Amino acid sequence: MRVELRGIDKSFGAVRVLRGVDFAAAAGEVHALVGGNGAGKSTLMKILEGVHRQDAGDVLLDGEPVHFRSARDARVEGVSMIFQEFSLVPSLSVAQNVFLQHEPRRAGVLLDDREARRRTRAIFSEMGVEVDPRRRVDTLPTAYWQLCEIAKALALDARVLIMDEPTASLTRAETSSLFQIVERLKERGLAIVYISHRLDEIFQIADRVTVLRDGQVVESALVSETSLEAVIAAMVGREIEGEMHWQDRGAVEREPLLEVRGLRTADRLAGVDFTVAAGEVVGLAGLMGSGRTEILRAIFGVDRRAAGAILLRGKPFSIRRPSDAVRDGIVLVPEDRRQQGLVLDHSIERNLLLPSLRRLAGFLGFVDDGAGRRIVEETRQRLAIVGGSRSAPVRLLSGGNQQKVVLGKWLATDPAVLLLDEPTAGVDIGTKTEILQMIRALADQGKAIVLVSSEAPELLAAADRILVVRDGAVVRSVDRRDLTGEAALEELLQEAT
Numbered sequence: 001m002r003v004e005l006r007g008i009d010k011s012f013g014a015v016r017v018l019r020g021v022d023f024a025a026a027a028g029e030v031h032a033l034v035g036g037n038g039a040g041k042s043t044l045m046k047i048l049e050g051v052h053r054q055d056a057g058d059v060l061l062d063g064e065p066v067h068f069r070s071a072r073d074a075r076v077e078g079v080s081m082i083f084q085e086f087s088l089v090p091s092l093s094v095a096q097n098v099f100l101q102h103e104p105r106r107a108g109v110l111l112d113d114r115e116a117r118r119r120t121r122a123i124f125s126e127m128g129v130e131v132d133p134r135r136r137v138d139t140l141p142t143a144y145w146q147l148c149e150i151a152k153a154l155a156l157d158a159r160v161l162i163m164d165e166p167t168a169s170l171t172r173a174e175t176s177s178l179f180q181i182v183e184r185l186k187e188r189g190l191a192i193v194y195i196s197h198r199l200d201e202i203f204q205i206a207d208r209v210t211v212l213r214d215g216q217v218v219e220s221a222l223v224s225e226t227s228l229e230a231v232i233a234a235m236v237g238r239e240i241e242g243e244m245h246w247q248d249r250g251a252v253e254r255e256p257l258l259e260v261r262g263l264r265t266a267d268r269l270a271g272v273d274f275t276v277a278a279g280e281v282v283g284l285a286g287l288m289g290s291g292r293t294e295i296l297r298a299i300f301g302v303d304r305r306a307a308g309a310i311l312l313r314g315k316p317f318s319i320r321r322p323s324d325a326v327r328d329g330i331v332l333v334p335e336d337r338r339q340q341g342l343v344l345d346h347s348i349e350r351n352l353l354l355p356s357l358r359r360l361a362g363f364l365g366f367v368d369d370g371a372g373r374r375i376v377e378e379t380r381q382r383l384a385i386v387g388g389s390r391s392a393p394v395r396l397l398s399g400g401n402q403q404k405v406v407l408g409k410w411l412a413t414d415p416a417v418l419l420l421d422e423p424t425a426g427v428d429i430g431t432k433t434e435i436l437q438m439i440r441a442l443a444d445q446g447k448a449i450v451l452v453s454s455e456a457p458e459l460l461a462a463a464d465r466i467l468v469v470r471d472g473a474v475v476r477s478v479d480r481r482d483l484t485g486e487a488a489l490e491e492l493l494q495e496a497t
Contacts, residue, residue, distance in 0.1 A: 001063070002027040002191035003048070003079070003160045008057035010043055017043045018215045021057070025160065025191035025208075030182060032194045032202040032223070035212035036235055036428035037400030038387060041195055044212070045162050048193075049081045050074035061159065078159030082149045082166060090138035095120040097137055098151045123151045126188070127181050142288075143174035150181065161185065162193045167201060168426060171288050179205050197428055198455070199228055211235055236430035246461050246480060247440065254278050255314070257448040258330075258417050260299065263308035268294040270472040272308070276417070276448040281439060283463030284452045285493060291472035292452045293335055296419040299450075300325045300332040312416070326355060329416035333406055333423050335452075337399075341406035344395035348385070349376045351394045352409045359413075379408040384434065400431035407438070417448045424458060436462050456486045468492055 001024045010018040018040045025031040035041050046052045048059060050068030059066050061077055068074045071081075088097045095116040096103075104115040120133035129147060131140075137148060146166055153161050163182075167175040182205055185192060194206055202209055203223055210220040211234040219226070219234040256275035263272040272295055276282045284292040297303040299310060301319040309316050312328055319325050322332070334340035342351055353360065353372050360367045360375075376390050383404040387397040394405055403423065410418065420439070424432040439462050443449055453459050459466060460483065468476035476492065483489055 001025065002029075002061070002189075003193075004058075004060040004063075005044065005048060006058045006060070008044060008047060008059075009055045010040075010047065010052065011055055016215060018047075018054075021212070021215070021217055022220075023210055023217070025193055027159075027189045027191055028186045029208065030186060030192045030194050030206045032196070032206035032209040033212065034196070034199065034202065034209060034231065034235060036430050037398035039212040039235075039428075040215040041212055042164075045081065045164070045193065045195070048074070048160070049079060049162065075156050078157055079162070080153035080156055080158040080160070081162040081164065082146075082153060083164050086145050086149060088137050088145055088148055091136065093134055093136055094131055094140070094148055094151075095133035097148055098123065098133070098155050100152070102156070119155065120151065123154050126154070126184070127151070128184055129177075129181070142169045143171070143177065146170065146174075146178060147181070150185075154185075158190060160191045160193070162195070164195045165197065165426060166194075167196065167198060175201070197426060197432075199231060199429060202231070203228060213237065232429050235428065236433075248481065254280075256311075257313060258299075258450075259309075259311040259314075260295075261309045261311070263295070263298055263310070264306045265294065265298050265303050265472075266306045268303070268472050269298055272298075272472070272474055274467055274474050274477070276450060278416075278446045278448055279443050280465065281443050281449045281451055281463050283459040283466040284450065284469050285456075285459055285466050285489065286469035287493065288454070290469045292469050293421055294472065295469065296332055296421050296450065296452060300330060300419055302332070326413065326415075329414075330419065331355075331410040331413065331415040331417070332419040333410065333421060335421040335425065337403055337406045342394050342402060345393055347391045348380075348388065348394050348397070348405060349373075349390040351405050352376050352379055352390075352412065355409050355413050375412050379412055382411070383408050383438070400427040403427055403431070403435070407435070411442075415447070417450070418442065419450050421452045422454065423451070424453070424455070432458070456489050460486065460489060466492075 004024040006022055008018050008021040021044055023044065033041050043052060047054050050071045050073050066077055089100065098120045099116045104112040104119065106112045117133040124131045127150065131144060131147060137145065167178060170178060182192060196202065206223050208222055209226065209231060211218050211231060213235060254277045257278040258276040260272055260274050263269055268291055274282065284295065286292050294303060298305055301322045301324055310319060317328055338344060353375060356375060357367060360372055385401050385404045385408065387401045394402060424435050439449060439451065451462055463480055465480060466478050467474045478492060
């Protein structure tokens with residue numbers, strides 16, 4: 001085996017995160033590591049990468065025990081990790097990023113930019129892609145940022161490559177291209193550990209899959225000898241097949257709660273028109289860059305409107321800033337929860353109460369702490385938020401629980417309209433089904449919901465109606481009953497390009 005982890009135990013204080021975990025990947029193999037948020041995947045990989053030290057167990061490379069004291073030690077031995085959040089310096093060139101901190105030098109002193117460009121060009125050639133090593137990274141499409149991350153690992157002569165959610169920011173076509181590159185890396189003899197919440201990818205790219213739950217291996221099998229349903233059941237500990245299927249909630253014939261008319265912004269939206277009724281879930285489908293996120297940002301007041309009107313319950317209202325939207329019952333769950341949805345160093349309690357502070361403040365401006373605690377506990381129970389006391393920093397929560405905090409802080413304000421931008425991005429299948437069930441329940445309560453998602457199964461499972469967005473405008477509206485499945489939605493998107 002190229003890499004082996006044997007009997008790995010790890011605890012943080014009184015919390016035991018890993019319990020006797022065995023994991024191995026051979027040269028020329030893609031081994032998928034999956035599990036729910038908080039299952040222990042990140043901790044296991046951080047041990048392999050040298051960020052954490054195991055309490056018990058062994059790490060072996062090519063059969064030899066290794067003891068990493070830092071991530072640098074791991075990189076020297078050929079273990080590299082590509083994170084979901086890019087670690088590139090946008091203002092530097094591709095070559096400068098690929099060789100950052102280990103630049104080629106002339107006479108051991110002067111930086112040799114020409115040699116860096118030559119080696120970078122050779123690395124991309126081996127990957128089967130063309131990238132100008134002189135171009136600044138911030139001028140490249142997102143897919144090429146991912147390729148630069150891979151090139152950085154190859155420049156360090158990686159023997160083991162850990163890929164953490166590598167397709168999270170990629171389109172379907174870009175994902176297909178990435179998979180072709182992964183196949184080439186297998187041919188080079190790399191052992192690849194592939195982590196993804198998009199489980200259908202596992203069955204496209206991986207040779208083996210190991211499932212972690214509660215810090216233990218609950219299943220490990222050849223992909224050819226298992227099924228998607230079996231992997232999901234192992235992850236969540238129950239069958240959830242029906243929970244991801246569309247549930248016909250009947251025709252929504254009530255008056256529009258939210259109306260958007262001729263919405264334009266200076267640089268992105270080109271006259272957006274649509275309505276959402278009370279109790280309706282409207283999905284926005286479109287390719288990356290089509291304008292879906294910008295529609296939500298303009299409605300919420302993040303981006304300034306150049307023209308158009310927004311009506312709530314039939315009456316026009318002015319939104320100059322997000323606080324105006326919140327005041328009138330419109331809330332936004334943003335695409336990037338860590339950068340836009342949370343104050344990471346603040347506690348779970350403070351994040352949950354942030355939008356409710358004005359309501360909790362009395363005549364003299366003092367916050368009613370008792371009422372605040374009741375809101376926090378009710379929200380935590382309602383959304384099953386786990387992972388620490390209410391005073392714990394929200395950054396310590398798993399991704400799924402962080403997303404529940406973002407949702408919970410807005411639900412505590414009892415909004416009329418929810419704008420949800422990729423609400424299940426980066427969460428496990430169990431949390432995803434919980435969020436989809438929540439969306440249905442909120443619609444049943446009469447909320448108007450606008451849902452943006454890059455995942456066709458999610459849109460098809462939750463939406464009553466789907467709007468196709470292209471070039472900053474809505475070009476098609478389709479009743480969910482008229483779509484037979486993912487292929488029909490994909491065809492609809494292709495027709496709109």
